[in-house]
Structures are given as C-alpha cells and as structure tokens.
Amino acid sequence: MDSSNVFQLQSNILFWLIIALFAWQGYQRGLMAELLKLGFIVAGFFIGRPDMLGATLVKALNGFWLALQFLIHGGLAAIATGNFNADTLSQIFDEIGKLPPLVPRNSAEMAMFLAMLFLIALGYLASKFIKPTLPGLGLVAGAFNGFFLSYIFLPKLPKDLPFEITDQSVTGIFKQLVAFSIYALELILTIIGRLLRFMFSIFGDWTVPLLLLLVVVLILSSIKPTKKKNSNGGGGG
Amino acid sequence: MGPFEYLWLTLFIIFICIAFVRKYPKELGTTTLIFVALFLITYVGMPKLPKVLNDLSSQFLETPLSQRDMQHLLATIFSLTFVGIVFSSYAGQTFSFKGKPVGGARGFIYNLLVGVMNGYLIAGTLWFFQDYYQYPITDFHLLYLPLTPVGEQIANFLPPYVVPPAYLAILVAIMLLFRVRK
Structure with a gap:
C-alpha cells in the first residue's frame, strides 16, 4: 500500500x-x-x-x-x-x-x-x-x-x-510502533514548544509565573471535597 | 559526571515519576512547601545571610570570607535548607490537600502537570543556587562547565530568576485558601 x-x-x-x-x-x-x-x-x-x-x-x-x-x-x-x-x-x-x-x-x-x-x-x-x-x-x-x-x-x-508501512512481520510492526511513538512524542514537544514561544512573545517574563498560577488553580479546583460522616447520629429521639 | 543539564533532567524526570506514584493532591502539599521555602530563601535568606556570615567570620575567624568561600557556603546552606524542606514535605506526616482526585485521562494529565511543576521547581531551584553563585560544585570536579547552548537557555528560566518572591507569597496564599475550603 x-x-x-x-x-x-x-x-x-x-x-x-x-x-x-x-x-x-x-x-x-x-x-x-x-x-x-x-x-x-x-x-x-x-x-x-x-x-x-x-x-x-x-x-x-x-x-x-x-x-x-x-x-x-x-x-x-x-x-x-x-x-x-x-x-x-x-x-x-x-x-x-x-x-x-x-x-x-x-x-x-x-x-x-x-x-x-x-x-x-x-x-x-x-x-x-x-x-x-x-x-x-x-x-x-x-x-x-x-x-x-x-x-x-x-x-x-x-x-x-512519519514512517513507511512496508514490513508486515512482528519485528516490522514493532519497529513501526516505536517510530510512531517517537513521532508522537516529537509532535507533542513541538506543539508545547510553539505554545510556550507564543506565550513568551505575549507575556514575556511573566509567562512562567502565570503558568504556575494556571496549573495550581486548575488542579486545585479539580479536587472534590470528601463528604464528612456525621458522627453525632442526628440527635436521636 | 557529565554536563549540568543532564543532572537537572534526571531530577526533573524523577519528580514526574514521584507525582504519578503519590498522586496530585499529595504532591500539591509539596508544591506549597516549595513555594514557602523559595519565598523564605529568596526574600529573607539571600539578601541577609551573606552579611551575617561575614560578621560571624570577622568575629570568630578574624578575617572576612573570600568571595569564592562565601559562594560555596551560601550555595551549600541554601541547597541543604531547600532539600531539607522538600524532604520534610515527603517524609512522615505530610501536608496534603484532602479530597478525591479525579481519575482517568484527566487524573493522568493533572499528575503529569504537578510532576512537571515540582520537577521544574525543585531541580530548577537547586540549579539556580549553583548558577547564582557561579557553580561552586565545579570546583569539586563533579560536574563541568560550560553549559551547552540548551543549558544556557534553560538557565535563564530557573524559578527564582522568573518568579518574584512576592508572587510566591501570593501563590502560597491561594493554595492555603483552597486547603481551608476543602
């Protein structure tokens, strides 16, 4: 193919x-x-x-x-x-x-x-x-x-x-998977690099502090409070 | 040993792995203490300690410390203090954010983000102490200079160079507010 x-x-x-x-x-x-x-x-x-x-x-x-x-x-x-x-x-x-x-x-x-x-x-x-x-x-x-x-x-x-799909043997498929993983990793790093460059062009020295704030707030707001058990037993009667 | 940035990268990856093992609510407790340690060291320690050490040296040794000795001493004190605080945040009864972490892909991303953040803060701060005091560790021939071009670039973005102390205090306040809310 x-x-x-x-x-x-x-x-x-x-x-x-x-x-x-x-x-x-x-x-x-x-x-x-x-x-x-x-x-x-x-x-x-x-x-x-x-x-x-x-x-x-x-x-x-x-x-x-x-x-x-x-x-x-x-x-x-x-x-x-x-x-x-x-x-x-x-x-x-x-x-x-x-x-x-x-x-x-x-x-x-x-x-x-x-x-x-x-x-x-x-x-x-x-x-x-x-x-x-x-x-x-x-x-x-x-x-x-x-x-x-x-x-x-x-x-x-x-x-x-990113790679040639020609070899259909187990080794060939394994090599293709490795090549694809490397390609995907490089792609992710390239995207992150471009995003960071873009952010630096806008926010300059404030990029890192703003990223820290963003990560902290994003993750902290995702933590759901655990429901407290009522130890008083509701007053009884 | 090898170039400086390899050590940085190794530490960075180790902290990402730790974040996956401990999960992000616990890791955020460590992040809070890192911010506190960074604030104390950069806002109080770095401006005041050199004078104190010089006074002590003049008083007890009757000679002021040479510039290189001072750099060695300060880099060592700050690195050990910082490592001590980070270690205490991992050992025994730890400060953490109570609550249920999300699972699945979101949980994976959050663990990764916190791991990257802590790795950057810890490895970056230790590198900063070396960079700021002109790499005293190279005198022991453990690591060598010059930095590679990538290393030079990374060195411009080490945490205390880019995050002002007042901002660290704001981050700590925000994190404590979330901790109280939970």
Missing part, C-alpha cells in the same frame, strides 16, 4: 472514530448540551479563520491592550485629575506607541487557533452543567459535532507519514 493511500485510510478511520466518539457522548449528555457545544464550536470556527472573525478578534485584542496601556501609562491619572492637555496626551501616546502589540503579526494565526481551541474547550465544559435530555437526538447532534470538528481539524493533520 503506498503512502498516500495509507494516509487516506488513516484519515477515514479517524473521521469515523471521531464521529462515533462524539455520537456516544451526545447520547450520554443529551440534545441541549450538544446544541450548546455546537454553538461554541461554530463560534470557535469563525474565530479561528482570519477571513471571518479571526482578524477582527486580533484587532480587538490589540485595541483593548492599547487602551489598557494608555490607562497604565498615565491615562488613568489624566482622567482622574482632568489633566487632558495636549502635551500629556501626546507624551502618553508616544510612550505606548513604542510598545509591541499584544498579539504580534507573526503570532496572529496561532492566537486565532488558540482562541478557537479555548472556545471549543469552553463549550465542552459548559455542556457538562446541562441536565441530559433527549438522548436519541443528542446522539444525532453529537455525531454532527464530531463531523464538524473533523471538518475543522482533519485538514490540519500532516500529509506526510
């Missing part, structure tokens, strides 16, 4: 697996949860595309960042004191004009992709709080969500196979 056919086969298998997985989840969570998730996926889809809402989002983020910098660099004091003379304002604008934008031009695509991932994850989390209803329709809606996500993510997979 040549490399392009194997890739096509893998993509098809992955496509149906994603749909099956999401259909099953839709069945468990119900229609309303899946519709909510769909809303977030659609929003994420629009925001992830520069020709749709992506470019607007980046402009908005940079705009808010500039406004915040204006307030930090003396704008707030000017508003509070009413000192709105031309010199003060031009001095503030001179200062903030030298600052880099929150999302630089070369990181815009990554920012849109992350915003899309964030919205999809948010939809997934929000759907957990909805009481399951209409499981049958939930299954259909879940399958549709899976289809939509496949449409978004499958084209982003690399076209070249």
